[in-house]
Structures are given as structure tokens and as C-alpha cells.
Amino acid sequence: MKNTKVVLNQRPEGALKESDMVLVEETLPALEDGEVLLEVEHLxxxxxIRTTFDEGAFHGTADLGQPIMALGTARVVDSRFDGLNQGDAVFGPMGAQTHAKLPGAMLQKLDESELPARSFLGVLGLATGMTAYAGMTWVAEVSEGDTVVVSAAAGAVGSCACQVAKNLGARVIGIAGGPAKVDYLVNEIGCDAAIDYKAGDLEGQLSAAAPDGVDVFFDNVGGEILDTLLLHINERARVVICGAVSQYERTGDVRGPSNYLKIPEKNASMLGFTVMRFAEQYPEIQSGITDWVLSGKLKLPEQVENGIDQFPRALTLLFSGGHMGKLLVAP
Amino acid sequence: MKNTKVVLNQRPEGALKESDMVLVEETLPALEDGEVLLEVEHLxxxxxIRTTFDEGAFHGTADLGQPIMALGTARVVDSRFDGLNQGDAVFGPMGAQTHAKLPGAMLQKLDESELPARSFLGVLGLATGMTAYAGMTWVAEVSEGDTVVVSAAAGAVGSCACQVAKNLGARVIGIAGGPAKVDYLVNEIGCDAAIDYKAGDLEGQLSAAAPDGVDVFFDNVGGEILDTLLLHINERARVVICGAVSQYERTGDVRGPSNYLKIPEKNASMLGFTVMRFAEQYPEIQSGITDWVLSGKLKLPEQVENGIDQFPRALTLLFSGGHMGKLLVAP
Incomplete structure (x- = not known):
């Protein structure tokens, strides 16, 4: 079986470039006992993924010449693993490639009866919808009447986070870059207001959108946006640090929040979490999300790029802000 | 009645200088109804106080020519306020001066039967012992077996915080500058280990003192110390931001914690608080502290500078690290 994989060509310096990655073709060896041959459907x-390109990364470091780490869904083509059969849909660490040969034990068989398999990368994804659900519900402890601000709101986690907060009774303000995203946030995602940080005067826009201050800030960006928000937090505010996309490319030169002394001044908290903390609640989260999706209270628009050769460009899009909703590659 | 007061001479730029303050003599006018004449005993x-010297300060801005804001204890010399009589000990916003004429309603009458009046500025002080007690007990939620690190540990809050954490069953490591303070922390305060940040290699010293990582960091300093500690926090660690003495003099140029992304990585929290959040627990805190002091489980050494003319120097000492325990001025 032929496979086309995307491998790390060189460790990126500064902003990620498409040329940091390169496509390689290979022939996969025959299956061994316990293994499954997969046709990758969505990555x-x-x-x-960007963080794995640096030495000493939290999620593990990518090796030059190995497929770039990526989660995905796939269809079983051939199986020498009990419990997985040809045609089954699975989720797992596929790597950025068209086909994968993996131990069956590393895969999760997917139930496609209610939502399509690719939902497990988006609205039901651990790092996406489930992170947003757990973060808003149990970390930020959003309740009726809270003013909630979400950064990178037009991204996958942000789009879900805005809607989860709405469903919990909050007034929700999304921050994103450009008029198309502002329109998306208000008209597709249902935000009460949206801020275009690229339009300048973030401070003034925030004062206008949240005149009574901010109870919860769900941050995916860091940098200047985090610093500005800290100036607007209310007493007992919760600042949830979900990510810091503005800082991932600044190895060794991360900008810390210089206004962090607002945290003690306001009796506030800066709360970090990873969704794994809520492993015991996974079934509860999944059924909560599925109910909302089926009743129209939660949706995650998808942007699908076709062809494995589009993977490098798609990954750079993630950092240049050139997408909305969930970004997928269909190899 | 003659009064000598310390007033703000000019708004400091950068490091506070004694010459930013100046002594002024005046004659106090006669008491009006409801007022009390006081001889200040301890400031x-x-x-x-430093933060009030800048425009737009959280605790209010000091006016040029007015007595510098300072809390203190005093003896009532004359009273036209029901409920306070000559000879009573009181606590209140005395200002940096030898005498004060204040509305009686602004003063708290002190019970001297168990601990001396000046204890209400130190071990029983809202911003000192009570802050340490509430911060360790209810914000950091220190429990048996935790590894707790305290910065500015030889200061007033730090000295109390170390002992409160010990009394709650933790292993306690204090950070301070210079061998005299390290000796004080281990031999007077009872820390299990102490780190001299001025000796260099903070990272190595911390690894040696806390080889299993840090569960609670009680920070009064910020800057490099906070950044280094963040690299050593354990899963679910609590980083309590009590103050940031290293940053108070860097108006407009505060260094934020660049390693704050360890917070999400470790499922940790950065928690801010002011003691006022625990107003309902004040009686509980006071009786807890008094019991510990009387049974020898909590002490706060005092450094008393004599003479109101020593106030400017004492205030600069606070930022140059030239004191241990509670710094008081006896006018």
C-alpha cells in the first residue's frame, strides 16, 4: 500500500513556513499481528502540532523525517486486531499522512450513529469541543448573567467556547481578527458582541462591549490581548488560560502578562487546565455536547482542505488567522 | 499640640529615595466634636505605601504636602468621641506623623490583654499575619505534606506565611537575599530549607531544596523568582500572588511571568486575593493567630526604628531588602 506522508524538513525559526515541511512517498510494509491498516479520512x-517542532516540547518532539504528529479519523482497510473490522471508523494519532499502519490498541472505534466520525475532531474533539465544555463549565464556572470574553473566538475551541458559555446563560463577547470573523461570531455563532482586534483600539472596543467589566476571560491568545483584558476584569474574575497561540512561535521569548497584578487586586484567579483532568466526566461531556448539537444549540462550522499536499499550508493558516471554525485536511 | 509629619516631596522616578519625602512641622488645630487627638506609638x-506615590494608584494617590499614608497604633491623648477615652490604644490610618487628629469613627479600639497593641500591625495585622493566615489556609489550601515555597520570606508577610504553612503540615522553603536572612529563616522561623537568591543559581538551589517539585508558591516578589518557580510547579499547583515587591517601582514596565504557560500545562492556578475577601472570618483568623502566638507556634520578630525622621529611610529599606520580620517606626 502506497502512503504519502508530511514530514518535518527542518526545525522552524520564528514563523512557521510551508517549506519547513515536505511530502514523502513510501510503500507501507505488511501488517503484523495486532495491527490495522487505515485510510485516513480527516486530519x-x-x-x-507546532509545539512538537521544537526541542524539548511538552507534547513530545517531532523527529526529522517522521510523519508530523496529527490526530485524525480513518476507515479500517485491513485488520489483524480483534475488535476492529474493515469499514470501521476510528480515531487516533494518525500522523499527517494518507494511510497509517498502527497497533489497534492505539485506536478508538467511533460510533457514527448520531454524529459523523469527523465530529470527534471538532465538536466532540478532546482538544476542541470537550475542552471548551469542561473549561467553561468547571474551570471558569460560568453562570447565568456572567460577562464572558473569548479570544481567538472564531477558531475551533473559541467557536465552541462561545456557544457553551451562551448555553450556560452568559453574555458572550468574541474577539477575532477582521470583519468576516466578526460577522461569523455574531451571525453564525450567536455572540452578543464581537471585537475586531485588527481594527485597533482594543481597549475602547472592550469598554464599549463590556461596560460593566469582565467576569470570565477564556484566553487562547496571550500577549497584548491578555494584558488588555486584565485591565477590565471584575472582582473574583476567572481568567482561564486555554492556550496562547500568539506566543507559540516565540520560543524562549514568551511575553508574560505584565498586568498580572490585577489578579490580586481583583481577588481574581488565572486558571490553567488540560481536559485530561476531567477524564471521569468524558461520558457526561460527550452526551451534553451531542444533545446540544442535535437540538441546534451548538455547531462547529468546518473548513476542509482537500489533499494531503494541503496540510503544510493548512497548518500555517492556523497561525496567520486565515480560517474560521474547525480546520480539517481530508487527505 | 505640635505635630511632625512626613510628606511627599516629589513623585519618585524609579527607585524610591529618602529625598522624595520631607519632614514638616505644624501645630494641630483644636479638636472638633467626634474627633480624637492621638499620640502615634508605632507606624x-x-x-x-510606595504604590500611593504614583498617579492613579489602587490604594489611592498621595497628595504632595499631605502626610504620607501609613497605618499605625496610637494612644488617645484627648477625646471628643463617645467610646474612646484618654489612655486607650487604637489602630487606624494615622499617617506618617507623630500626632494625629482623626474622627473617632475611623479608629479601632484595641484589646491589649493578650498581645501588645503593636501586634495589630504585625502578627495580627490585616496586611501581614492575617493575610498570611487567610492566604495559606483558604487560597493556597495548604495541607499535610505539601511542599510550599515562600518568596520575600524574611519579610513580615513572608515570616508569618512560612510559619502558617508549617503549622498546616507543609514542608516549607523560604527564599530571601543574603546569608543573614537564610540563617533567620532556618533558625528563627523554622523553615525546612532556605534559598539565598543573591547567591545565584536559583534554579539549582530550588532543584536541591524541592527535588519533588512545588505544590504551593506564595509569591511576594514577582519577576525572575516567579518565572523560575513556575518551571518547578507540580500538577495542580497553586501559585498565590500576594504581592510583587520587585515590580512596584517599575511603573509602566512591569515584567509579567513569561513562564505562565506552565499554568495550563500543569493544571495549575495563579490565585490572587486581598484579605478583605475574608472579612467574615476575621474573628476566626484573629483567635487562631493569638492561640499560635501564645503557644509559641507563631512569632514575628520586629525591627523598630526610633524617631519620625527615620520613616523615609525605613521605607526605602523595605525595597532594598535591608530588614527582617516586621519593620516599624516608633515616632
């Missing part, structure tokens, strides 16, 4: 384009 | 030399 999830995630910010954490 | 509390606190970091927040």
Missing part, C-alpha cells in the same frame, strides 16, 4: 489541524 | 512600614 485535525491543531496548534499543539 | 507600620508597608509596601503598599
Amino acid at each position: 485535525s489541524v491543531d496548534a499543539f | 507600620s512600614v508597608d509596601a503598599f
Whole structure:
């Protein structure tokens, strides 16, 4: 079986370039006992992938010449693993490639009866919808009447986070770059207001959108946006640090929040979490999300790029802000 | 009645200088109804005073020519306020001066039967012992077996914080500058280990003192110390931001914690608080502290500078690290 994989060509310096990655063709060896041959259907384009390109990364470091780490969904083509059969849909660490040969034990068989398989990369994705659900519900503890601000709101986590907060009774303000995203946030995602940070005067826009201050800030960006928000937090505010996409490319030169002394001044908290903390609640989260999706209270628009050769460009899009909703590659 | 007061001479630029303050003599006018004439006995030399010297300060801005804000204890010399009589000990916003004429309603009558009046500026002080007690008990939620690190540990809040954490069953590591303070922390305060940040290699010293990582960091300093500690936090660690003495003099140029992304990575929290959040627990805190003091489980050494003319120097000492325990001025 032929496979086309995307491998790390060189460790990126500064902004990620398409040329940091390169396509390689190979022939996959025969299956061994316990292994499964997969045709990859959708790859999830995630910010954490960028962090694996540096030495000493939290999620593990990518090796030059190995397929770039990526989660995905796939269809079983051939199986020598009990419990997985040809035609089954699975989720797992596919790597950025068209086909994969993996131990069956590393895969999760997917139930496609309610939502399509690719939902497990988006609205039901651990790092996407489930992160947004757990973060808003149990970390930020959003309740009726809270003013909630979400950064990178037009991204996959942000789009879900805005809607989860709405469903919990909050007034929700999304921050994103450009008029198309502002329109998307208000008209597709249902934000009460949206801020275009590229239009300048973030401070003034925030004062206008949240005149009574901010109870919850769900941050995916860091940098200047985090610093500005800190000036607007209310007493007992919760600042949830979900990510810091503005800082991932600044190895060794991360900008810390210089207004962090607002945290003690306001009796506030800066809360970090990873969704794994809520492993015992996964079934509860999944059924909560599925109910909302089926009743129209939660949706995650998808942007699908076709062809494995589009993977490098898609990954750079994630950092240049050139997408809305969930970014997928269909190899 | 003659009064000598310390007034703000000019708004400091950068490091506070004694010459930013100046002594002024005046004659106090006669008491009006509801007022009390006071002889100030002890003034509390606190970091927040520095913050009042800048425009737009959280605790209010000091006016040029007015007595510098300072909390203190005093003896009633004359009273036209029901409920306070000559000889009573009181606590209140005395200002940096030898005598004060204040509305009786602004004063708190002190019970001297168990601990001396000046204890209300130190071990029983809102911003000192009570802050340490509430911060360790209810914000950091220190429990048996935790590894707790305290910065500015030889200061007033730090000295109390170390002992409160010990009394709650933790292993406690204090950080301070210079061998005299390290000796004080281990031999007077009872820390299990102490780190001299001025000796260099903070990272190595911390790895040696806390080889299993840090569960609670109680920070009064910010800057490099906070950044280094963040690299050593354990899963679910609590980083309590009590103050940031290293940053108070860097108006407009505060260094934020560039390693704050360890917070999400470690499922940790950065928690801010002011003691006022725990107003309903004040009686509980006071009786808890008094019991510990009387049973020898909590002490706060005092450094008393004599003479109101020593106030400017004492305040600069607070930022140059030239004191241990509670710094007081006896006018």
C-alpha cells in the first residue's frame, strides 16, 4: 500500500513556513499481528502540532523525517486486531499522512450513529469541543448573567467556547481578527458582541462591549490581548488560560502578562487546565455536547482542505488567522 | 499640640529615595466634636505605601504636602468621641506623623490583654499575619505534606506565611537575599530549607531544596523568582500572588511571568486575593493567630526604628531588602 506522508524538513525559526515541511512517498510494509491498516479520512489541524517542532516540547518532539504528529479519523482497510473490522471508523494519532499502519490498541472505534466520525475532531474533539465544555463549565464556572470574553473566538475551541458559555446563560463577547470573523461570531455563532482586534483600539472596543467589566476571560491568545483584558476584569474574575497561540512561535521569548497584578487586586484567579483532568466526566461531556448539537444549540462550522499536499499550508493558516471554525485536511 | 509629619516631596522616578519625602512641622488645630487627638506609638512600614506615590494608584494617590499614608497604633491623648477615652490604644490610618487628629469613627479600639497593641500591625495585622493566615489556609489550601515555597520570606508577610504553612503540615522553603536572612529563616522561623537568591543559581538551589517539585508558591516578589518557580510547579499547583515587591517601582514596565504557560500545562492556578475577601472570618483568623502566638507556634520578630525622621529611610529599606520580620517606626 502506497502512503504519502508530511514530514518535518527542518526545525522552524520564528514563523512557521510551508517549506519547513515536505511530502514523502513510501510503500507501507505488511501488517503484523495486532495491527490495522487505515485510510485516513480527516486530519485535525491543531496548534499543539507546532509545539512538537521544537526541542524539548511538552507534547513530545517531532523527529526529522517522521510523519508530523496529527490526530485524525480513518476507515479500517485491513485488520489483524480483534475488535476492529474493515469499514470501521476510528480515531487516533494518525500522523499527517494518507494511510497509517498502527497497533489497534492505539485506536478508538467511533460510533457514527448520531454524529459523523469527523465530529470527534471538532465538536466532540478532546482538544476542541470537550475542552471548551469542561473549561467553561468547571474551570471558569460560568453562570447565568456572567460577562464572558473569548479570544481567538472564531477558531475551533473559541467557536465552541462561545456557544457553551451562551448555553450556560452568559453574555458572550468574541474577539477575532477582521470583519468576516466578526460577522461569523455574531451571525453564525450567536455572540452578543464581537471585537475586531485588527481594527485597533482594543481597549475602547472592550469598554464599549463590556461596560460593566469582565467576569470570565477564556484566553487562547496571550500577549497584548491578555494584558488588555486584565485591565477590565471584575472582582473574583476567572481568567482561564486555554492556550496562547500568539506566543507559540516565540520560543524562549514568551511575553508574560505584565498586568498580572490585577489578579490580586481583583481577588481574581488565572486558571490553567488540560481536559485530561476531567477524564471521569468524558461520558457526561460527550452526551451534553451531542444533545446540544442535535437540538441546534451548538455547531462547529468546518473548513476542509482537500489533499494531503494541503496540510503544510493548512497548518500555517492556523497561525496567520486565515480560517474560521474547525480546520480539517481530508487527505 | 505640635505635630511632625512626613510628606511627599516629589513623585519618585524609579527607585524610591529618602529625598522624595520631607519632614514638616505644624501645630494641630483644636479638636472638633467626634474627633480624637492621638499620640502615634508605632507606624507600620508597608509596601503598599510606595504604590500611593504614583498617579492613579489602587490604594489611592498621595497628595504632595499631605502626610504620607501609613497605618499605625496610637494612644488617645484627648477625646471628643463617645467610646474612646484618654489612655486607650487604637489602630487606624494615622499617617506618617507623630500626632494625629482623626474622627473617632475611623479608629479601632484595641484589646491589649493578650498581645501588645503593636501586634495589630504585625502578627495580627490585616496586611501581614492575617493575610498570611487567610492566604495559606483558604487560597493556597495548604495541607499535610505539601511542599510550599515562600518568596520575600524574611519579610513580615513572608515570616508569618512560612510559619502558617508549617503549622498546616507543609514542608516549607523560604527564599530571601543574603546569608543573614537564610540563617533567620532556618533558625528563627523554622523553615525546612532556605534559598539565598543573591547567591545565584536559583534554579539549582530550588532543584536541591524541592527535588519533588512545588505544590504551593506564595509569591511576594514577582519577576525572575516567579518565572523560575513556575518551571518547578507540580500538577495542580497553586501559585498565590500576594504581592510583587520587585515590580512596584517599575511603573509602566512591569515584567509579567513569561513562564505562565506552565499554568495550563500543569493544571495549575495563579490565585490572587486581598484579605478583605475574608472579612467574615476575621474573628476566626484573629483567635487562631493569638492561640499560635501564645503557644509559641507563631512569632514575628520586629525591627523598630526610633524617631519620625527615620520613616523615609525605613521605607526605602523595605525595597532594598535591608530588614527582617516586621519593620516599624516608633515616632
